[in-house]
Amino acid sequence: MAAVISAAQSLSALLRRTHLDDHEEVLKAANAALKKSKSDLEAQHVKVVALLKLDRFDDALGVLEEGGQRLKERAQLEHAYALYKAGNPAEAVEIVGTVDRSRGILHVEAQARYRSEDFERAAITYRQLMDQTAEARSEESDLRINSGAADAQLEWAGQGHLAQKKKPTREDLEAFETAYNAACGSIARGELGQDLCNALDELSEEEKIAEILPITVQQIYVLTQQGRLEEAEKLAASLTIADIPDLSTRYIAQVNHLASSTDSTNPYLSHRLFHSSPKLLNTDRTFAFQSSILHRDAYVMDLQSSKFTGVASSTSTYLSKQPSPTTSADVNSISVLNAAAHARNTSGKAALKEILPLLEKRPNDVGLLLTIVQLYLLTGNHGSAITLFESFFARLEKSSTRSDQDVRFAPGLVATVVGLYKMEGRTSHIRTELAKAASHWRRKSKESSAQSPPQASLLKAAGVALLDSSRAEDLAAAVSIFSDLHTRDPTDRFSTAGFIAAYATTSPSKITPDDLATLTETKRLTADVDAAALEAAGVARPAPPPSTTLPTSTKKRAADPATSTKAKRPRKSRLPKDYDPSRTPDPERWLPLRDRSSYRPKGRKGKQRQQALTQGGVSEDSRPATPALGGEVVKGTGGAGKGKKKAKAKGGKW
Template structure:
């Protein structure tokens, strides 16, 4: 029988073979066998910790380190990594600082782990710095180079999605993928997507999807793992289609990922959120279920901060669509505490107030929010929109002027003279009857756009000049309008709109030049038009008005004759007979109605000696002892009205009264 040392040596040899071949389950069993023979074998314990990490059993690895390596720092990096994978970021950072203080120069693995922790905490700028440092000090032939590049692009993508103002435009526009790794292509595409470069993102994602599928298929990877790897790329590609307006293509990919049964919490949460965004106000009940799936504890632990922010905002909008205003406001207020820089949340609060028919309160809320964020153009524009909906252009003008005065104080001319802002300002001046100010604003804007070299390649100066010239034409300043339109025509002789404006101006000041430019306009080509078809397609016009008249005779328009509808008569109706005028009355209300037994009941009623018609001999009023009734009965007056029967509120009471009457009749005799 072999000694224990020989057994341990043999087991270590087997452990080395299984570890190199990736058989982690077998490696774990071999580690346990060695520890059973030698409980304090440090090498076996370290191998077991690494094997547990490779198997994803991070909690068990932490427990083993705490028991066997309590005062030993040899597994500090493994312990930090386990903290990171179990989302215990704060203990991981504290331990990382301790290890860095003990090392004079931190090694590559420690820096890589630090960058991962910073990325997990959404500290993208510092993570980018460390990843860039690692990338510069790593050879391109090293196997770790592509992984560093993947993480670097992921950090840049996270920064672009969370805050585009802080992202470096050079990192965005100079993304060059020099590798065949689909992970690198995926992160590069996501970076393009975060910066609005949808077409570049789409091309790289489609390429990454194909490369991933082909490579994993060639490696005989199980279909479940292929679907799980492709689900991330496919979901990002579907989101790109969604941003491009290709909703059907996006929904098809979302549904295919759902049907594949991929058990990825983050992917399923993002798909649920994106489907809710596509539906908007449709299928609200199903959208509620999908939002719940996107806000579970498991999803919260896996999603990034900017992703959770978007999902929570969509949840508040869903409450708004379902008219749950209190829930909408409560959630939006909680989100503002987490993301105070997000101005969209303030718009959600104002929308909830406005939909409760409190327009003035919504405007006041927006003004209060604008005081906290005076540079927010979105809040100002939302305030102006609500004021215009209330038909208050003067108040809207005051709101815009207060914003522009703040921009003017900062001497930010580029922000001040944005075409959209100038167009709105001029329109508000027109609505409030301040044409001179509108003209002055357009003149200043035109002068600025002509001098600014950054906008030479854009259509902003042309649009401003056209708006200025058109406004001068409307206000009767024909000479100035002609001068502006002439500059536009010189810049682009093919601009038919500018030529038409120039002709309109010259008609008032120089008809000869107007005729000259009028001859330069191209003739309107009507050969390709089908006139009869156009006439037939005119909506709301009857066929008689669009029919072609072959003769030159004038058509006489006959007055419309109203058709009389025949009266509805009952079956077997005889016109010779006069209809009963009381036929519409209920039977009880007709003059011919006689209640059963009414004459008998009336005999014993009335005081003694009262006059009863035809009651006694010679009409003396005494009882009719002759035994005969009156020969004639007076017909009841047709004017006499009887009350319609009412529902018996207390049926038991009426039956008791009937019983009492019967007893009285018996006792009388």
């Protein structure tokens, strides 16, 4: 026991004399102490810290395992940090969840949750650290950088409504790291036109060379997404991929270079280059959204190399293990690739023939459903696409599972079927579908405290559609929708405009002057409108909806604006050839020939017909009835042949 105390005292004395940055000397002192006593807890703890300072994380974990539970309980912060740096962030999160919430533990927890892709909790932890004003002053820059990275990852993960910042501030653009994170967030939101990664003035030349590589790789991705393939290919050619030190960046650069190529290269060579990248280390692995894209790229390379059977088998196995239906972009994208493998890269009716049987086996596969709908649209069969969607929705509506209902009213699927209805001119169907979707998400939004729910755009579209209705229940639903949206975010001008429009006809007293002040003045909206030019151009008539258009053979040609203003040529005269302007025209010229006073019928039958048609003349049926013997009435027949029976028609019956 005395030897242990002596060793600890000698170690403490040595550490006091040793420079703080000389971690190798500290490690040697700790090893020397442990040679005298292997169970020296102080020396073990010092050795773990020294190994962490030297970035020897696996060795530090080995010492912690050898030290047992006593050492792990004493060095909980060091243990969690070593696990995080060694590529085991999930285990690090488990440890920090059982210890006191010190500032050091919060830092490790935030980093570990970020790397384990729990971005929501990571962002919350960074906000907690930033709220501690006194302690955060010395860490303000690092916390802003890390918080911006968490917000960018939330955008990539489809949880952008949880991000603290949507638009970069001036402070974010003053430093390279914060500008880079802001650019990544913009790319994730699809805002590809912003160039935010040029804040390199504060870096040295060596740092610029190191930092310019990921920026260039990111820029290649942006140009490819914008369709500017020639620029992307030129930029990719300027990179020396083999010289990129970071393995994950090198791998992504290789893939982006293949994706940006405009040459019809050999697919088998591209397949070989794609799979020639080195295997990534556990500490340098890609995030889920990156690995998902790389996974799909691998299947695309296989399809281009005509490996249809292998892709169909592999993707079918993957899909059989996934929940269905789902709105997961990864799962549904794999489903599309599975359909492409079965169709052997064909399209149109040939592809439909191969893919439709798959829908019978996987009726709730959203990716397969959208693939078939797209093929129907390519072949001009809009009715079948709508019928397919409606039957799919009817199946999900019968389900009692909440996740199935969320898929049924997923904004993307609702927008797709609304677009199909719009192509067919089914206005009432559009209003009904949006109203049902809005009702579902409003019920769910009551359970969430988010200021702006992810389905806000769908609710806005539903509100606008319901405002166009003349039904009282639809207008009431529109009022309720815009009231909720306006309450959640009073600064949203679209929601405010809908709120005012909804109450303008029902309860104008509920509209406050502050609400009206947020809208753009009418004078500003019409400042650049030339009323005279609009009046001179005429009123544009909208085209009729597709369902009410006339057949091609009965359509009238539209008037040509260039010829509509020309004076019409007078019609050719239709006067008779013997017309004499000095003679008085016959006043009875407008009457039929038989009604004119000069008309003289020819023949016996003509004279009899004329006598019958003469006004005031006696006709056969107008003679009075004569009483006969026995009181019977006999009607006169008149004319020759009186009293004779009519001759039997040939072949007739009596």
